[in-house]
């Protein structure tokens with residue numbers, strides 16, 4: 001009755017999902033095989049989760065559309081078993097397109113490392129209510145990988161069949177799913193847009209990623225209006241190893257602080273931390289920290305924080321965006337702190353949550369096993385200062 005083509009909604013969804021899934025599978029294997037020392041790895045996992053969840057939503061929309069619309073009839077020349085095989089393969093795809101991302105979601109939900117999932121870095125996504133555990137994580141990883149191979153296997157049959165229709169049977173089946181001229185251009189535009197977005201997210205576009213701004217320059221050589229009382233101030237890091245919390249301290253750091261509570265635009269914070277001064281309550285840990293695997297003190301004696309903009313978030317509460325550099329890895333972070341200030345003396349208390357592998361800290365496989373050192377590390381400071389201008 002109707003035309004021999006799929007509706008444009010079905011065609012656009014088919015090709016958008018096909019392209020996304022192929023990139024997702026290639027990206028999945030690529031990120032999985034990256035060495036843990038790669039600073040890209042964490043970001044790629046985050047992107048994989050976001051694109052994967054997008055595929056889940058698109059696939060559900062597509063399934064909904066499909067249930068409400070009849071596909072074009074298959075050519076009457078096809079044998080009954082061929083029609084049955086075609087429909088079975090298509091329903092197989094729907095199952096895999098939905099199961100693969102759900103199982104991916106299950107992996108991150110049961111993973112003992114408990115890394116939050118934020119959709120493209122912005123929208124927090126809850127994890128599925130499943131019990132955490134290493135064996136459950138391994139199980140879902142295995143299933144996730146098998147589902148990806150399942151998609152590739154079915155795709156081989158699917159493309160083979162599509163080409164057979166196109167070149168041997170010469171029927172309408174291939175054309176029924178071919179994009180219109182408009183959709184082709186939209187697809188090319190979409191791919192270019194996605195590549196540009198990916199490049200920006202991966203930090204390949206420094207102008208989009210740069211954060212330093214004028215503040216860093218202004219706070220240069222010794223310029224400061226608050227003098228830090230180092231004997232009263234502390235800079236700590238808190239982590240978890242084998243399920244136990246540990247604390248360490250940087251005994252030696254230097255801060256140049258220009259802070260005007262009523263002129264935040266003219267305020268700035270520069271901190272240099274001597275990585276060799278890190279100490280914990282544990283002898284063994286103290287000997288390991290300066291090594292190449294962790295702070296690599298010889299090559300990178302200093303870690304630095306340079307603020308960009310500082311804003312007030314409440315009564316006596318502030319946030320400073322800035323760049324933290326450890327081992328040469330630069331990342332934008334936000335320090336949240338409260339400030340008690342009686343005019344001449346001030347106490348700032350605050351901190352930030354970091355993912356240590358983003359700074360190349362402890363990236364050998366042995367440190368990444370779930371029962372070893374958690375990826376999330378909290379940095380906390382209490383800085384006492386007196387006004388110096």
Ligand code: HEM
Pocket residue numbers: 014017018019021022066071074086090091093094097151155158159162163173174175176177178
């Ligand atoms: C991972 C990639 C792909 C997935 C998941 C996928 C999935 C699907 C599904 C589920 C259908 C059935 C639509 C329905 O009736 O609701 C379909 C139809 C179709 N696909 Fe794909 N596809 C993929 C890649 C491709 C490629 C690369 C080609 C071309 C070489 C292709 C050509 C076709 C054609 C011609 C049809 C219509 C078949 C018919 O009416 O029986 N697909 N695809």
Ligand code: HEM
Pocket residue numbers: 021024025026028029032033048049050051052053055056097100101102103104105106107108117141144145148
């Ligand atoms: C259609 C959607 C998806 C496809 C086709 C896909 C495909 C893949 C592939 C091929 C791998 C590499 C497997 C390996 O080498 O072991 C992988 C790994 C992974 N995927 Fe997905 N994925 C999808 C969606 C998701 C989603 C939505 C999430 C989480 C929200 C996710 C989380 C993960 C994780 C955590 C890994 C790493 C597992 C490991 O390191 O063994 N995936 N994915």
